[in-house]
Amino acid sequence: MDHEKQLKLQAFLDEELSEAEASEVASWLAKDQEATLLLGELRNTRQALARFEAGVRLPESREFYWSKIAREIERLEPAAARPEPARVSWLAAWRKFLIPAGAVAALLIAFLVTIGPPANPAGRVEAESAYSDPGVFTYHDYDNHATLVWLSYPAENDFPESEPNDKVQ
Amino acid sequence: MGAFEELVARHRDKIYARAFSMMRNEEEAIDLSQEAWVKGWQRLAQFQGESSFGTWMTRIVINLCLDQLRKQKRHRTESIEAMDEETGGVERHMPPITINPTAGLERNELRQRIDKALGQLSYEHRTVLVLHEFEEMEYKEIAKTMNCSIGTVMSRLFYARRKMAALLNDLRKTA
Numbered sequence: 001m002d003h004e005k006q007l008k009l010q011a012f013l014d015e016e017l018s019e020a021e022a023s024e025v026a027s028w029l030a031k032d033q034e035a036t037l038l039l040g041e042l043r044n045t046r047q048a049l050a051r052f053e054a055g056v057r058l059p060e061s062r063e064f065y066w067s068k069i070a071r072e073i074e075r076l077e078p079a080a081a082r083p084e085p086a087r088v089s090w091l092a093a094w095r096k097f098l099i100p101a102g103a104v105a106a107l108l109i110a111f112l113v114t115i116g117p118p119a120n121p122a123g124r125v126e127a128e129s130a131y132s133d134p135g136v137f138t139y140h141d142y143d144n145h146a147t148l149v150w151l152s153y154p155a156e157n158d159f160p161e162s163e164p165n166d167k168v169q
Numbered sequence: 170m171g172a173f174e175e176l177v178a179r180h181r182d183k184i185y186a187r188a189f190s191m192m193r194n195e196e197e198a199i200d201l202s203q204e205a206w207v208k209g210w211q212r213l214a215q216f217q218g219e220s221s222f223g224t225w226m227t228r229i230v231i232n233l234c235l236d237q238l239r240k241q242k243r244h245r246t247e248s249i250e251a252m253d254e255e256t257g258g259v260e261r262h263m264p265p266i267t268i269n270p271t272a273g274l275e276r277n278e279l280r281q282r283i284d285k286a287l288g289q290l291s292y293e294h295r296t297v298l299v300l301h302e303f304e305e306m307e308y309k310e311i312a313k314t315m316n317c318s319i320g321t322v323m324s325r326l327f328y329a330r331r332k333m334a335a336l337l338n339d340l341r342k343t344a
Contacts, residue, residue, distance in 0.1 A: 007323045010330070014301070016308055037265035045330045048271040048337065049302040052283045056186035058202075059195060062178050069177060069206045070170065076207070 001034060009035055013042050173213075177206055180223045184230050190299045191234040193288050201237060205230035227304065231314065238292045263331060270337040286336035294329035301326055 011017050012025040029035050058065060110127040126140040140147050184205055189198035209226050216225055271279050287295055293315075300306045300314060311322045 003324075007327055010323065010327050011308075014308070034265065037267055040267070041265045041334050042327075042330050044266075044269040044271065045334045045337070046302060048269075048279065048283060049298065049333070051276065052280055052303075056182065056189060058181050058185040058199070060199060062181070065181060065199075065203070066174055066177055069203050069210075070174070072203070072207045073170070073210050076211070 001032075001038070005035070006038065009039055010042055013039060013046070173210055176222065180226055181206075183223055184226055187227050187299070187303070188230050188234055190287065190303060191231070191238065191292070191296055193295075197237070201233050202230055205233050208233070228314075231300070231304070235296065235315065238296070242292065263335060266334045266338050268338070268341075270334065270341040282337055282340045283333075285340065286333050289336055290329060290332060293325055294332065297322060297325040298329045298333070 008017070008021070008025060009029075012022055012029075015022075017025065029039065113125060113127050124142045126142070128138050128140075138147065181202070185198055185202045188202045188205070189195065192198045192201065205226060208229050212229075216222065220228075271282065274282070287298070290298070296315065297311060300311045301308075306314070308319050308322050308326075311326075312319045315322065
C-alpha cells in the first residue's frame with residue numbers, strides 16, 4: 001500500500017474526508033485485507049490513548065502552586081495585583097460630618113433645655129448624653145411623662161472604615 | 170486576584186496534564202503551566218468566551234510547550250531519529266499489528282504503558298498525537314498550531330500512531 005493510501009485510510013478514521021471520498025475508501029476497504037488490518041491497528045491506538053489522560057494530577061498543593069503564580073503576577077503588574085481600595089458609600093462619606101453634627105445638635109438642645117425658662121416651674125426635666133456614644137442624647141420630662149431620645153444616624157459601628165483586603169477582588 | 174486563583178484551582182490539573190504530556194518532565198511541566206497562568210492573567214481581557222476558559226488556557230500552555238520544545242530541539246544534534254520525523258522510519262513498512270496490545274489492561278497499567286511509549290516518541294510525533302487525540306483538534310488546526318502543512322500533520326500522526334502501536338506491542342510481549 002502506498003503512503004498516500006495509508007494517509008487516506010487514516011483520514012477516513014479521523015472523519016476528515018468528504019462524503020464522496022469516505023464512501024470510496026469504504027468500498028476499497030471491503031476488498032483490501034491489509035487496509036482493514038491497518039485501520040484496525042490505527043483504531044486500537046486511538047482508543048487506547050483516549051483512555052489515557054484522565055487521572056494526571058498536579059503533584060503540588062493548591063497553595064504552593066498558586067503562590068509562585070501570584071508572585072510572578074505581582075512582580076510583573078504590581079498595580080494589578082494590589083487590591084482595589086474599598087468603595088465607600090455616600091452615606092459613609094458623610095459619616096464624619098453627621099456624627100459631630102448630631103452631637104453638637106444634642107448638646108445645643110441640652111443647653112437650651114437647661115438654661116431656658118421652665119414651662120412649669122415645678123417641673124422636673126433631665127437631659128443626659130451617653131459618654132460611650134456621643135451620638136445619643138436623652139431628654140426626660142418626668143412631669144409630662146415624656147422622654148425624647150436623640151440618635152445621630154448612622155450609628156457608630158454601621159460603617160467600617162473599609163472592607164478587609166482579602167474580600168476585595 | 171481571588172477569582173483568578175479560583176480559576177487556577179479549577180483547571181490546574183488539566184493544564185498541568187497537557188504540559189506534562191508534551192514535555193514528559195514533571196518539573197518543566199509545572200513551570201510551563203505556571204507560566205501559562207501568568208500569561209492567562211495578562212491576556213484575560215482578550216478572552217472573548219468563544220471557547221471555554223479551560224480550552225483557552227490549554228491553547229496558551231500548548232504554545233508555551235511548543236516554544237520550549239523548539240528551543241530544546243535547536244540545541245539537539247541531528248540524529249537518525251530526527252531524520253525519521255518525516256519519513257516515518259521502519260514504521261512505514263511494518264506489517265499491521267493485528268492483536269490489540271492494550272486489550273484487557275487495567276486502567277493504571279494501560280496508563281503506565283502509554284506513558285512509557287509516549288516518552289519514546291520524538292516531540293513532533295508526540296505533539297501531533299497529543300493535539301489530535303487529547304485536544305481533539307482537526308488536521309487544519311494542528312497544522313496552524315505547529316506551523317507546518319496539513320500533509321506534514323497527516324504524516325506525523327500516521328507514524329506516531331504506528332510507532333505507538335509497535336511500542337505498546339513490545340511492552341505487551343515483555344510484560
